[in-house]
Amino acid sequence: MVLALIALVDLPEERGKAEGLYKKYNDLMYTTAYKILKNREDAEDAVFHAWEKIICHMDKLSDIDCPAAKSFVIIVTERTAIDLYRKRRRRREVEVPIAECESSPYFITKDQRLEEVEFFDIFRSLAKKYSEVMILYYINQFTAREIAELLGLSEAAVLQRLHRGRRRLRREMETYGRK
């Protein structure tokens, strides 16, 4: 029993990462969740559940300071907030346009330097539901099954979104190349 329990526990170097992540990203996660849920308690709940998911998949994070870690944290928080919103929709007084939120670009920051790089517009125009899956797959190196688990989707849905995202990206890139 004790041996089985010990076998379940991660190695010491794999433990204790969460505290560093928490200090660095908790406020950002709260803001991300609040933007979707417009409610403090719900936003805190979403952040907590997002932390549970992040910790369960923390082996994929080699460096907590890298941009990949930040994008991972944002994606998980946003998806958790959207899921929570759907669950609690019935008692929500303010209608939040979730469908619009999902189809909007993932990155919404405006920067003159980035505006100048034309192919960034292509990524920016990609709907969030495609870009989040692509980032987790290509940048964070998650498998389709892991992404499905993390985002609460079926594996088939993840593969479909990956496929469609790639197709759109290729199409846009071809157009961009012709220009």
Add this chain to the structure above:
Amino acid sequence: MEENEIKELLQIYMEEEMKRIPSMDTAAGQHEFSPRFRRRIRKLMWSEKYFGRKIYTGYLVRRAAVVIIVILSILTVTEVSARIFGFHPWKYIADFDEEAKMDQRDYLAPEEKVYSANDLRKVTREFPGYVPQGFVLGKDEADNYGIFLEWHDAEGASISYHRLEISSSMSILTDGEYDQKETISIAGYEGDYCVKGKQSWVQWDDVTYFHRMDAANMESTAEELIRMAESLYEK
């Protein structure tokens, strides 16, 4: 467009975009997280600290530890209470349950029963012919089914006599918990003499009645109670 190319471009773009998003959001800095959130996060971090990614194992161990601590605390409190105050809650609960034990006596109506020669003696008196010295009759109640008599002495001891007429399919429940139980004979009828703390009683059935005599706060009650009982059959 190759997979590697997609990955490369996505990486460049994502890194640039992430630089624009501050990790420590200033707007959230003004938000004070609720005690509930902080409590939950503390639990989560504890689990992560000791169990890594297996936080649910951590939760499980934490819950199991809480259950074990609660059980140990109850056992400790019970033991302390028993040793210091002389009150053992668990034993009290168990005893309370045991006290519910009752002896059930089921009867046939007198006309349905086959009697032996010994069964022929019948009660001849309403009151016992013998009552221990110093006891004064306090209660004398009777109805269609039986009688109830009670005597007291000056030192607080008491004796009561309860008699019920046996009827068809009658059942009588009596205390099934006692320190001592002996089989005795009252006017040829088999009966029981029971002792429980400072209480003792004799109970028996004859042709017509169920009898019970209780004594409280008395010494050497067996002889006195049997003598009182026998006196009911004296002419």
